Amino acid sequence: MDLYLPIAHMDINIAMIVGFGLIVGFLSGLTGVGGGFLITPLLIFVGVPPLIAVGTGAAQIVGASAVGSYAHWRLGNVDMRMAIVLLIGSWTGGLLGVHVAKILEQSGHFGLVVSFLYVGLLGFIGISMLIEALMAVRGQKKSKPVQEKKTSWVDRLPWQMDFPVSGLRTTILLPLGMGIAVGVLTALMGVGGGFVMVPIMLYVLKMPTKVVVGTSLFQLLFTTAEVGILQAGMNHAVDPYLALALVIGSIFGTQFGARLGARMPGEQLRLVLALVVVAVAVKMGLGLVIPPEHVFQVTQVL
Template sequence: MDIFLPIAHMDVNLWLILFFGGIVGFLSGLVGVGGGFLITPLLIFVGVPPIVAVATGAAQIAGTSAGGSYAHWRLGNIDFKMGIFLLCGSWIGGGGGVYLAKLLQESGQFGNIVTFLYVGLLGFIGSSMLVESISAIQHAGKPVKKKEGGLGARLAIWLENLPGQMDFPASQLRASVILIFILGAAVGVLTSLMGVGGGFVMVPVMIYMLKMPTKVVVGTSLFQLLFTTAAVAVMQAGVNHAVDPFLALILIFGSAFGTQWGTKIGMRLPGEKLRLILALVVVAVAVKMLIGLLITPHEVYSMTRSAV
Protein backbone atom coordinates (compact mmCIF):
# COMPACT_ATOMS: atom_id res chain seq x y z
CA MET A 1 0.00 0.00 0.00
CA ASP A 2 1.66 3.20 -1.22
CA ILE A 3 1.00 6.69 0.14
CA PHE A 4 2.16 10.05 -1.18
CA LEU A 5 4.41 12.23 0.99
CA PRO A 6 3.67 15.90 0.17
CA ILE A 7 6.96 17.34 1.48
CA ALA A 8 9.23 14.58 0.16
CA HIS A 9 7.27 14.55 -3.15
CA MET A 10 7.35 10.77 -3.49
CA ASP A 11 5.34 7.61 -2.88
CA VAL A 12 6.39 5.22 -0.11
CA ASN A 13 5.12 1.89 1.08
CA LEU A 14 3.07 2.39 4.26
CA TRP A 15 4.01 -0.99 5.75
CA LEU A 16 7.72 -0.43 5.11
CA ILE A 17 7.69 2.92 6.94
CA LEU A 18 5.73 1.36 9.82
CA PHE A 19 8.37 -1.39 9.90
CA PHE A 20 11.15 1.22 10.06
CA GLY A 21 9.36 2.93 12.96
CA GLY A 22 8.98 -0.43 14.68
CA ILE A 23 12.69 -1.18 14.36
CA VAL A 24 13.64 2.19 15.83
CA GLY A 25 11.13 1.79 18.65
CA PHE A 26 12.36 -1.73 19.36
CA LEU A 27 15.98 -0.54 19.69
CA SER A 28 14.85 2.41 21.80
CA GLY A 29 13.11 0.10 24.25
CA LEU A 30 15.91 -2.47 24.11
CA VAL A 31 19.00 -0.30 24.68
CA GLY A 32 17.62 3.12 25.64
CA VAL A 33 18.59 5.25 22.61
CA GLY A 34 16.36 7.55 20.59
CA GLY A 35 17.03 5.75 17.32
CA GLY A 36 17.61 8.88 15.24
CA PHE A 37 21.00 7.53 14.13
CA LEU A 38 19.12 4.66 12.46
CA ILE A 39 15.93 6.21 11.09
CA THR A 40 17.68 8.89 9.00
CA PRO A 41 19.86 6.40 7.05
CA LEU A 42 16.86 4.07 6.57
CA LEU A 43 14.79 6.87 5.07
CA ILE A 44 17.67 7.92 2.82
CA PHE A 45 18.08 4.30 1.67
CA VAL A 46 14.49 4.24 0.35
CA GLY A 47 14.89 7.51 -1.55
CA VAL A 48 13.66 10.17 0.89
CA PRO A 49 15.66 13.40 0.29
CA PRO A 50 18.35 13.78 2.98
CA ILE A 51 17.07 17.14 4.26
CA VAL A 52 13.54 15.69 4.67
CA ALA A 53 14.91 12.53 6.31
CA VAL A 54 16.92 14.59 8.83
CA ALA A 55 14.13 17.05 9.68
CA THR A 56 11.39 14.41 9.89
CA GLY A 57 13.65 12.16 11.96
CA ALA A 58 13.98 14.97 14.51
CA ALA A 59 10.19 15.36 14.63
CA GLN A 60 9.75 11.61 15.10
CA ILE A 61 12.23 11.54 18.01
CA ALA A 62 10.39 14.42 19.70
CA GLY A 63 7.14 12.48 19.50
CA THR A 64 8.52 9.18 20.78
CA SER A 65 10.60 10.72 23.61
CA ALA A 66 7.66 12.58 25.18
CA GLY A 67 6.32 9.49 26.95
CA GLY A 68 9.74 8.50 28.28
CA SER A 69 10.39 12.00 29.61
CA TYR A 70 7.08 12.05 31.45
CA ALA A 71 7.72 8.64 33.01
CA HIS A 72 11.17 9.65 34.27
CA TRP A 73 9.80 12.96 35.58
CA ARG A 74 7.29 11.00 37.66
CA LEU A 75 10.16 8.87 39.00
CA GLY A 76 12.29 11.90 39.88
CA ASN A 77 15.09 10.91 37.48
CA ILE A 78 15.54 14.28 35.75
CA ASP A 79 18.18 16.83 36.75
CA PHE A 80 16.29 19.93 35.59
CA LYS A 81 19.13 22.28 36.53
CA MET A 82 21.56 20.48 34.24
CA GLY A 83 18.84 19.95 31.64
CA ILE A 84 18.26 23.71 31.35
CA PHE A 85 21.95 24.40 30.66
CA LEU A 86 22.00 21.59 28.09
CA LEU A 87 18.88 23.00 26.44
CA CYS A 88 20.29 26.53 26.25
CA GLY A 89 23.31 25.17 24.43
CA SER A 90 21.34 22.80 22.21
CA TRP A 91 18.85 25.47 21.11
CA ILE A 92 21.66 27.81 20.06
CA GLY A 93 23.58 24.97 18.37
CA GLY A 94 20.40 23.70 16.75
CA GLY A 95 19.53 27.13 15.35
CA GLY A 96 22.99 27.51 13.86
CA GLY A 97 22.83 23.98 12.50
CA VAL A 98 19.48 24.61 10.76
CA TYR A 99 20.86 27.59 8.87
CA LEU A 100 24.03 25.63 8.06
CA ALA A 101 21.79 22.87 6.68
CA LYS A 102 20.02 25.46 4.54
CA LEU A 103 23.33 26.67 3.07
CA LEU A 104 24.50 23.11 2.41
CA GLN A 105 21.17 22.23 0.81
CA GLU A 106 21.35 25.24 -1.50
CA SER A 107 24.89 24.28 -2.51
CA GLY A 108 23.83 20.70 -3.21
CA GLN A 109 26.25 19.23 -0.66
CA PHE A 110 23.88 18.42 2.21
CA GLY A 111 23.48 14.72 1.34
CA ASN A 112 27.24 14.15 1.09
CA ILE A 113 27.96 15.97 4.37
CA VAL A 114 25.30 13.97 6.21
CA THR A 115 26.68 10.70 4.89
CA PHE A 116 30.27 11.59 5.88
CA LEU A 117 29.11 12.58 9.36
CA TYR A 118 27.26 9.30 9.82
CA VAL A 119 30.16 7.17 8.57
CA GLY A 120 32.72 8.95 10.76
CA LEU A 121 30.72 9.37 13.94
CA LEU A 122 28.92 6.04 13.91
CA GLY A 123 32.06 4.20 12.85
CA PHE A 124 34.04 5.61 15.77
CA ILE A 125 31.31 5.20 18.40
CA GLY A 126 30.20 1.78 17.14
CA SER A 127 33.71 0.31 17.03
CA SER A 128 34.51 1.69 20.51
CA MET A 129 31.31 0.22 21.93
CA LEU A 130 31.96 -3.08 20.16
CA VAL A 131 35.42 -3.44 21.71
CA GLU A 132 34.11 -2.46 25.17
CA SER A 133 31.10 -4.78 25.07
CA ILE A 134 33.13 -7.80 23.87
CA SER A 135 35.67 -7.16 26.62
CA ALA A 136 32.86 -6.88 29.20
CA ILE A 137 31.36 -10.21 28.07
CA GLN A 138 34.75 -11.94 28.20
CA HIS A 139 35.45 -10.64 31.72
CA ALA A 140 31.93 -11.06 33.08
CA GLY A 141 32.06 -12.28 36.67
CA LYS A 142 35.81 -11.66 36.97
CA PRO A 143 37.29 -9.01 39.30
CA VAL A 144 38.36 -5.85 37.49
CA LYS A 145 41.75 -4.39 38.34
CA LYS A 146 41.64 -0.61 38.60
CA LYS A 147 44.57 1.26 37.11
CA GLU A 148 46.08 4.09 39.10
CA GLY A 149 46.51 7.35 37.20
CA GLY A 150 46.25 7.14 33.44
CA LEU A 151 44.03 9.01 31.04
CA GLY A 152 40.92 8.79 33.25
CA ALA A 153 42.67 10.44 36.19
CA ARG A 154 44.11 13.22 34.02
CA LEU A 155 40.68 13.83 32.48
CA ALA A 156 39.09 14.08 35.93
CA ILE A 157 41.67 16.67 37.03
CA TRP A 158 41.13 18.66 33.83
CA LEU A 159 37.34 18.68 34.35
CA GLU A 160 37.73 19.85 37.96
CA ASN A 161 39.88 22.81 36.86
CA LEU A 162 37.51 24.10 34.19
CA PRO A 163 35.97 27.54 34.92
CA GLY A 164 32.31 28.01 35.84
CA GLN A 165 32.03 25.17 38.36
CA MET A 166 28.52 24.66 39.77
CA ASP A 167 26.83 22.10 42.00
CA PHE A 168 24.13 19.84 40.58
CA PRO A 169 22.52 18.14 43.60
CA ALA A 170 20.18 15.89 41.62
CA SER A 171 23.20 14.40 39.78
CA GLN A 172 25.41 14.43 42.88
CA LEU A 173 28.25 16.20 41.09
CA ARG A 174 30.04 19.50 40.57
CA ALA A 175 30.76 20.41 36.95
CA SER A 176 31.55 23.32 34.66
CA VAL A 177 28.45 24.97 33.19
CA ILE A 178 30.61 26.01 30.23
CA LEU A 179 31.36 22.37 29.42
CA ILE A 180 27.67 21.43 29.79
CA PHE A 181 26.65 24.33 27.53
CA ILE A 182 29.18 23.23 24.87
CA LEU A 183 27.94 19.63 25.06
CA GLY A 184 24.39 20.86 24.56
CA ALA A 185 25.43 23.00 21.58
CA ALA A 186 27.17 20.04 19.98
CA VAL A 187 24.02 17.94 20.36
CA GLY A 188 21.97 20.75 18.78
CA VAL A 189 24.22 20.85 15.73
CA LEU A 190 24.09 17.05 15.40
CA THR A 191 20.29 17.15 15.59
CA SER A 192 20.09 19.72 12.79
CA LEU A 193 22.57 18.03 10.47
CA MET A 194 21.90 14.34 11.19
CA GLY A 195 18.36 14.14 12.54
CA VAL A 196 19.60 12.52 15.76
CA GLY A 197 18.76 13.54 19.29
CA GLY A 198 22.37 13.09 20.34
CA GLY A 199 21.50 10.53 23.00
CA PHE A 200 24.00 7.98 21.68
CA VAL A 201 26.69 10.63 22.19
CA MET A 202 25.33 12.42 25.26
CA VAL A 203 24.60 9.33 27.37
CA PRO A 204 28.18 7.93 27.28
CA VAL A 205 29.58 11.41 27.96
CA MET A 206 27.31 11.94 30.97
CA ILE A 207 28.09 8.48 32.38
CA TYR A 208 31.82 8.15 31.71
CA MET A 209 32.99 11.79 31.65
CA LEU A 210 30.64 13.59 34.06
CA LYS A 211 30.15 10.48 36.27
CA MET A 212 26.40 11.00 36.63
CA PRO A 213 24.16 8.21 38.05
CA THR A 214 22.77 6.11 35.20
CA LYS A 215 19.09 6.56 36.07
CA VAL A 216 19.52 10.36 36.18
CA VAL A 217 21.44 10.24 32.90
CA VAL A 218 18.59 8.48 31.12
CA GLY A 219 15.92 10.83 32.46
CA THR A 220 17.92 14.03 31.85
CA SER A 221 18.94 12.86 28.38
CA LEU A 222 15.30 12.21 27.43
CA PHE A 223 14.26 15.62 28.80
CA GLN A 224 16.94 17.35 26.74
CA LEU A 225 16.15 15.10 23.77
CA LEU A 226 12.45 16.01 23.77
CA PHE A 227 12.83 19.78 23.75
CA THR A 228 15.91 19.88 21.51
CA THR A 229 14.41 17.76 18.75
CA ALA A 230 11.05 19.57 19.02
CA ALA A 231 12.75 22.96 18.63
CA VAL A 232 14.91 21.75 15.72
CA ALA A 233 11.87 20.20 13.99
CA VAL A 234 9.99 23.51 14.24
CA MET A 235 13.01 25.44 12.89
CA GLN A 236 13.52 22.93 10.08
CA ALA A 237 9.87 23.27 9.11
CA GLY A 238 10.02 27.06 9.17
CA VAL A 239 13.40 27.61 7.52
CA ASN A 240 13.82 24.63 5.19
CA HIS A 241 10.17 23.40 4.90
CA ALA A 242 11.56 19.91 5.33
CA VAL A 243 9.35 18.20 7.95
CA ASP A 244 6.87 15.76 6.38
CA PRO A 245 4.03 15.40 8.93
CA PHE A 246 2.58 12.25 7.34
CA LEU A 247 5.95 10.51 7.41
CA ALA A 248 6.59 11.57 11.02
CA LEU A 249 3.18 10.34 12.22
CA ILE A 250 3.62 6.93 10.57
CA LEU A 251 7.08 6.54 12.13
CA ILE A 252 5.79 7.54 15.58
CA PHE A 253 2.89 5.07 15.29
CA GLY A 254 5.23 2.22 14.34
CA SER A 255 7.78 3.04 17.04
CA ALA A 256 5.09 3.04 19.73
CA PHE A 257 4.56 -0.69 19.17
CA GLY A 258 8.24 -1.52 18.75
CA THR A 259 9.15 0.17 22.02
CA GLN A 260 6.88 -2.16 23.99
CA TRP A 261 8.54 -5.29 22.58
CA GLY A 262 12.05 -3.88 23.00
CA THR A 263 11.43 -2.99 26.63
CA LYS A 264 10.16 -6.49 27.47
CA ILE A 265 13.14 -8.22 25.84
CA GLY A 266 15.64 -5.69 27.23
CA MET A 267 14.60 -6.53 30.79
CA ARG A 268 15.73 -10.14 30.23
CA LEU A 269 19.21 -9.43 28.79
CA PRO A 270 22.36 -8.40 30.70
CA GLY A 271 23.77 -4.93 30.10
CA GLU A 272 26.90 -6.03 28.23
CA LYS A 273 24.85 -8.00 25.69
CA LEU A 274 22.54 -5.03 25.15
CA ARG A 275 25.57 -2.82 24.45
CA LEU A 276 26.90 -5.45 22.03
CA ILE A 277 23.60 -5.44 20.11
CA LEU A 278 23.63 -1.66 19.87
CA ALA A 279 27.29 -1.64 18.80
CA LEU A 280 26.64 -4.16 16.02
CA VAL A 281 23.69 -2.11 14.73
CA VAL A 282 25.71 1.13 14.79
CA VAL A 283 28.66 -0.46 12.96
CA ALA A 284 26.34 -2.05 10.38
CA VAL A 285 24.74 1.31 9.57
CA ALA A 286 28.17 2.96 9.24
CA VAL A 287 29.42 0.19 6.92
CA LYS A 288 26.27 0.39 4.76
CA MET A 289 26.65 4.16 4.35
CA LEU A 290 30.38 3.79 3.64
CA ILE A 291 29.59 1.29 0.88
CA GLY A 292 27.11 3.80 -0.53
CA LEU A 293 29.89 6.41 -0.64
CA LEU A 294 32.47 4.13 -2.28
CA ILE A 295 30.21 2.27 -4.72
CA THR A 296 27.70 4.24 -6.77
CA PRO A 297 24.54 2.61 -8.18
CA HIS A 298 26.10 2.80 -11.67
CA GLU A 299 29.14 0.83 -10.49
CA VAL A 300 26.91 -1.81 -8.89
CA TYR A 301 25.00 -2.17 -12.18
CA SER A 302 28.26 -2.44 -14.13
CA MET A 303 29.62 -5.15 -11.81
CA THR A 304 26.37 -7.09 -12.14
CA ARG A 305 26.49 -6.93 -15.92
CA SER A 306 30.16 -8.04 -15.91
CA ALA A 307 29.33 -11.02 -13.71
CA VAL A 308 26.62 -12.07 -16.14
Protein backbone atom coordinates in the same frame (compact mmCIF):
# COMPACT_ATOMS: atom_id res chain seq x y z
CA MET B 1 -0.46 -0.02 0.86
CA ASP B 2 1.30 3.01 -0.58
CA LEU B 3 1.18 6.50 0.93
CA TYR B 4 1.82 9.66 -1.10
CA LEU B 5 4.20 12.08 0.59
CA PRO B 6 3.31 15.66 -0.43
CA ILE B 7 6.60 17.23 0.67
CA ALA B 8 8.89 14.47 -0.62
CA HIS B 9 6.73 14.08 -3.80
CA MET B 10 6.85 10.27 -3.82
CA ASP B 11 4.86 7.15 -2.92
CA ILE B 12 6.06 4.92 -0.10
CA ASN B 13 4.86 1.75 1.63
CA ILE B 14 3.15 2.80 4.86
CA ALA B 15 3.64 -0.58 6.58
CA MET B 16 7.39 -0.35 5.99
CA ILE B 17 7.53 3.17 7.47
CA VAL B 18 5.53 2.16 10.57
CA GLY B 19 7.93 -0.77 10.93
CA PHE B 20 10.88 1.63 10.79
CA GLY B 21 9.27 3.67 13.57
CA LEU B 22 8.69 0.54 15.67
CA ILE B 23 12.34 -0.51 15.45
CA VAL B 24 13.68 2.99 16.10
CA GLY B 25 11.28 3.53 19.00
CA PHE B 26 12.39 0.27 20.61
CA LEU B 27 16.06 1.24 20.39
CA SER B 28 15.23 4.72 21.70
CA GLY B 29 13.57 3.41 24.84
CA LEU B 30 16.21 0.74 25.34
CA THR B 31 19.42 2.75 24.96
CA GLY B 32 18.47 6.44 25.38
CA VAL B 33 19.35 7.54 21.84
CA GLY B 34 16.64 9.22 19.83
CA GLY B 35 16.96 6.81 16.92
CA GLY B 36 17.55 9.52 14.35
CA PHE B 37 20.97 8.07 13.57
CA LEU B 38 19.07 5.02 12.28
CA ILE B 39 15.87 6.49 10.83
CA THR B 40 17.60 9.08 8.63
CA PRO B 41 19.77 6.52 6.77
CA LEU B 42 16.77 4.18 6.43
CA LEU B 43 14.67 6.92 4.83
CA ILE B 44 17.51 7.86 2.49
CA PHE B 45 17.95 4.21 1.51
CA VAL B 46 14.29 3.98 0.40
CA GLY B 47 14.53 7.14 -1.74
CA VAL B 48 13.47 10.01 0.53
CA PRO B 49 15.50 13.19 -0.29
CA PRO B 50 18.28 13.74 2.32
CA LEU B 51 17.04 17.11 3.64
CA ILE B 52 13.48 15.79 4.09
CA ALA B 53 14.82 12.60 5.70
CA VAL B 54 16.79 14.73 8.19
CA GLY B 55 13.94 17.15 8.95
CA THR B 56 11.29 14.45 9.27
CA GLY B 57 13.66 12.25 11.30
CA ALA B 58 14.04 15.04 13.83
CA ALA B 59 10.27 15.49 14.02
CA GLN B 60 9.77 11.76 14.53
CA ILE B 61 12.17 11.70 17.48
CA VAL B 62 9.82 14.08 19.32
CA GLY B 63 7.16 11.39 19.54
CA ALA B 64 9.58 8.61 20.46
CA SER B 65 11.39 10.70 23.07
CA ALA B 66 8.15 11.93 24.66
CA VAL B 67 6.98 8.40 25.43
CA GLY B 68 10.41 7.15 26.45
CA SER B 69 11.31 10.12 28.68
CA TYR B 70 7.97 9.89 30.50
CA ALA B 71 8.54 6.19 31.19
CA HIS B 72 12.04 6.85 32.54
CA TRP B 73 10.85 9.88 34.53
CA ARG B 74 8.39 7.67 36.38
CA LEU B 75 11.27 5.32 37.16
CA GLY B 76 13.32 8.22 38.59
CA ASN B 77 15.94 8.04 35.84
CA VAL B 78 15.90 11.71 34.72
CA ASP B 79 18.41 14.23 36.08
CA MET B 80 16.40 17.42 35.51
CA ARG B 81 19.24 19.77 36.42
CA MET B 82 21.58 18.13 33.90
CA ALA B 83 18.84 18.08 31.26
CA ILE B 84 18.22 21.83 31.59
CA VAL B 85 21.92 22.65 31.14
CA LEU B 86 22.05 20.41 28.08
CA LEU B 87 18.95 22.08 26.64
CA ILE B 88 20.39 25.58 26.88
CA GLY B 89 23.28 24.43 24.70
CA SER B 90 21.28 22.27 22.30
CA TRP B 91 18.71 24.97 21.48
CA THR B 92 21.57 27.33 20.59
CA GLY B 93 23.26 24.68 18.47
CA GLY B 94 19.98 23.71 16.79
CA LEU B 95 19.37 27.25 15.55
CA LEU B 96 22.90 27.43 14.15
CA GLY B 97 22.65 24.00 12.52
CA VAL B 98 19.41 24.76 10.67
CA HIS B 99 21.03 27.80 9.06
CA VAL B 100 24.05 25.67 8.02
CA ALA B 101 21.72 22.99 6.59
CA LYS B 102 19.97 25.62 4.46
CA ILE B 103 23.29 26.84 3.06
CA LEU B 104 24.47 23.29 2.26
CA GLU B 105 21.16 22.39 0.58
CA GLN B 106 21.31 25.50 -1.62
CA SER B 107 24.87 24.60 -2.65
CA GLY B 108 23.83 21.02 -3.49
CA HIS B 109 26.23 19.39 -1.02
CA PHE B 110 23.86 18.53 1.83
CA GLY B 111 23.41 14.81 1.04
CA LEU B 112 27.15 14.15 0.69
CA VAL B 113 28.00 16.00 3.89
CA VAL B 114 25.36 14.05 5.83
CA SER B 115 26.71 10.71 4.57
CA PHE B 116 30.30 11.51 5.52
CA LEU B 117 29.20 12.75 8.96
CA TYR B 118 27.35 9.50 9.60
CA VAL B 119 30.19 7.23 8.50
CA GLY B 120 32.89 9.16 10.38
CA LEU B 121 31.09 9.83 13.65
CA LEU B 122 29.20 6.56 13.91
CA GLY B 123 32.24 4.52 12.93
CA PHE B 124 34.52 6.09 15.54
CA ILE B 125 31.99 6.16 18.37
CA GLY B 126 30.55 2.73 17.60
CA ILE B 127 33.90 0.94 17.52
CA SER B 128 35.06 2.67 20.71
CA MET B 129 31.85 1.73 22.53
CA LEU B 130 31.96 -1.83 21.18
CA ILE B 131 35.46 -2.44 22.53
CA GLU B 132 34.58 -1.01 25.95
CA ALA B 133 31.28 -2.88 26.14
CA LEU B 134 32.85 -6.24 25.23
CA MET B 135 35.52 -5.75 27.89
CA ALA B 136 32.86 -4.89 30.48
CA VAL B 137 30.66 -7.87 29.58
CA ARG B 138 33.62 -10.25 29.78
CA GLY B 139 34.60 -8.80 33.13
CA GLN B 140 38.00 -7.63 31.89
CA LYS B 141 37.37 -4.02 32.90
CA LYS B 142 37.48 -3.78 36.68
CA SER B 143 35.91 -0.79 38.39
CA LYS B 144 38.37 1.18 40.53
CA PRO B 145 37.65 2.03 44.17
CA VAL B 146 36.14 5.48 44.65
CA GLN B 147 39.05 6.61 46.82
CA GLU B 148 41.52 6.14 43.94
CA LYS B 149 39.82 8.83 41.88
CA LYS B 150 42.17 11.70 41.09
CA THR B 151 41.42 15.31 40.28
CA SER B 152 41.07 15.70 36.51
CA TRP B 153 41.15 18.73 34.23
CA VAL B 154 37.32 18.74 34.30
CA ASP B 155 37.36 19.22 38.08
CA ARG B 156 39.53 22.31 37.69
CA LEU B 157 37.19 24.11 35.29
CA PRO B 158 35.00 26.99 36.59
CA TRP B 159 31.21 26.97 37.19
CA GLN B 160 31.09 23.72 39.12
CA MET B 161 27.57 22.48 39.96
CA ASP B 162 26.11 19.58 41.94
CA PHE B 163 23.86 17.08 40.14
CA PRO B 164 22.32 15.02 42.97
CA VAL B 165 20.35 12.56 40.82
CA SER B 166 23.53 11.59 38.93
CA GLY B 167 25.60 11.70 42.11
CA LEU B 168 28.30 13.96 40.71
CA ARG B 169 29.72 17.47 40.78
CA THR B 170 31.14 18.91 37.56
CA THR B 171 31.43 22.10 35.55
CA ILE B 172 28.40 23.16 33.53
CA LEU B 173 30.75 24.10 30.66
CA LEU B 174 31.09 20.47 29.56
CA PRO B 175 27.36 19.61 29.27
CA LEU B 176 26.71 23.08 27.83
CA GLY B 177 29.26 22.55 25.05
CA MET B 178 27.99 19.04 24.52
CA GLY B 179 24.46 20.43 24.13
CA ILE B 180 25.60 22.90 21.44
CA ALA B 181 27.26 20.09 19.48
CA VAL B 182 24.15 17.92 19.80
CA GLY B 183 21.92 20.74 18.54
CA VAL B 184 24.09 21.20 15.43
CA LEU B 185 24.12 17.44 14.77
CA THR B 186 20.34 17.26 15.16
CA ALA B 187 19.88 19.88 12.44
CA LEU B 188 22.47 18.44 10.05
CA MET B 189 21.86 14.71 10.54
CA GLY B 190 18.27 14.40 11.80
CA VAL B 191 19.57 12.79 14.97
CA GLY B 192 18.80 13.68 18.53
CA GLY B 193 22.51 13.52 19.29
CA GLY B 194 22.04 10.66 21.71
CA PHE B 195 24.69 8.52 20.03
CA VAL B 196 27.22 11.27 20.88
CA MET B 197 25.71 12.41 24.17
CA VAL B 198 25.23 8.98 25.75
CA PRO B 199 28.91 7.90 25.47
CA ILE B 200 30.13 11.26 26.86
CA MET B 201 27.69 11.12 29.77
CA LEU B 202 28.80 7.55 30.50
CA TYR B 203 32.56 7.78 30.10
CA VAL B 204 33.41 11.46 30.68
CA LEU B 205 30.80 12.62 33.19
CA LYS B 206 30.62 9.13 34.76
CA MET B 207 26.84 9.20 35.17
CA PRO B 208 24.92 5.98 36.02
CA THR B 209 23.77 4.16 32.87
CA LYS B 210 20.04 4.24 33.61
CA VAL B 211 20.14 7.96 34.51
CA VAL B 212 22.01 8.60 31.26
CA VAL B 213 19.25 6.89 29.26
CA GLY B 214 16.41 8.81 30.93
CA THR B 215 18.16 12.20 30.89
CA SER B 216 19.22 11.80 27.28
CA LEU B 217 15.67 11.03 26.16
CA PHE B 218 14.25 13.98 28.11
CA GLN B 219 16.73 16.38 26.50
CA LEU B 220 16.11 14.89 23.04
CA LEU B 221 12.40 15.62 23.32
CA PHE B 222 12.86 19.38 23.48
CA THR B 223 15.90 19.62 21.22
CA THR B 224 14.26 17.76 18.34
CA ALA B 225 11.02 19.69 18.83
CA GLU B 226 12.91 22.95 18.27
CA VAL B 227 14.83 21.63 15.27
CA GLY B 228 11.71 20.07 13.73
CA ILE B 229 9.84 23.38 13.92
CA LEU B 230 12.80 25.29 12.45
CA GLN B 231 13.31 22.75 9.65
CA ALA B 232 9.62 22.91 8.74
CA GLY B 233 9.48 26.70 8.82
CA MET B 234 12.80 27.61 7.24
CA ASN B 235 13.60 24.69 4.93
CA HIS B 236 10.14 23.07 4.39
CA ALA B 237 11.84 19.77 5.17
CA VAL B 238 9.25 17.97 7.34
CA ASP B 239 6.72 15.70 5.64
CA PRO B 240 3.73 15.43 8.05
CA TYR B 241 2.43 12.10 6.73
CA LEU B 242 5.85 10.49 6.86
CA ALA B 243 6.44 11.83 10.39
CA LEU B 244 3.03 10.61 11.58
CA ALA B 245 3.59 7.08 10.29
CA LEU B 246 6.98 6.95 11.99
CA VAL B 247 5.60 8.29 15.28
CA ILE B 248 2.79 5.70 15.32
CA GLY B 249 5.33 2.90 15.16
CA SER B 250 7.80 4.50 17.58
CA ILE B 251 5.19 5.08 20.31
CA PHE B 252 4.70 1.33 20.75
CA GLY B 253 8.36 0.43 20.26
CA THR B 254 9.60 2.98 22.82
CA GLN B 255 7.38 1.70 25.64
CA PHE B 256 8.58 -1.87 25.14
CA GLY B 257 12.22 -0.74 24.89
CA ALA B 258 12.02 1.33 28.10
CA ARG B 259 10.58 -1.61 30.06
CA LEU B 260 13.22 -4.02 28.76
CA GLY B 261 16.04 -1.52 29.36
CA ALA B 262 15.03 -1.14 33.01
CA ARG B 263 15.69 -4.87 33.49
CA MET B 264 18.99 -5.12 31.59
CA PRO B 265 22.46 -4.53 33.13
CA GLY B 266 24.23 -1.36 32.00
CA GLU B 267 26.98 -3.34 30.23
CA GLN B 268 24.46 -5.12 28.03
CA LEU B 269 22.71 -1.85 27.16
CA ARG B 270 26.02 -0.34 26.01
CA LEU B 271 26.80 -3.43 23.95
CA VAL B 272 23.44 -3.27 22.15
CA LEU B 273 23.93 0.42 21.37
CA ALA B 274 27.49 -0.15 20.11
CA LEU B 275 26.42 -2.95 17.75
CA VAL B 276 23.62 -0.84 16.27
CA VAL B 277 25.89 2.18 15.78
CA VAL B 278 28.57 0.11 14.02
CA ALA B 279 25.98 -1.55 11.77
CA VAL B 280 24.57 1.79 10.61
CA ALA B 281 28.09 3.14 9.97
CA VAL B 282 28.88 0.13 7.78
CA LYS B 283 25.62 0.55 5.90
CA MET B 284 26.29 4.24 5.22
CA GLY B 285 29.88 3.49 4.23
CA LEU B 286 28.69 0.98 1.65
CA GLY B 287 26.39 3.63 0.24
CA LEU B 288 29.37 5.90 -0.41
CA VAL B 289 31.48 3.34 -2.29
CA ILE B 290 28.86 1.12 -3.95
CA PRO B 291 26.25 2.19 -6.53
CA PRO B 292 22.83 2.66 -4.81
CA GLU B 293 21.16 -0.16 -6.74
CA HIS B 294 23.67 -2.66 -5.33
CA VAL B 295 23.78 -1.54 -1.69
CA PHE B 296 20.89 -3.70 -0.49
CA GLN B 297 22.21 -6.76 -2.37
CA VAL B 298 25.62 -6.48 -0.71
CA THR B 299 24.27 -5.90 2.80
CA GLN B 300 21.87 -8.81 2.44
CA VAL B 301 24.81 -11.08 1.59
CA LEU B 302 26.75 -9.74 4.61
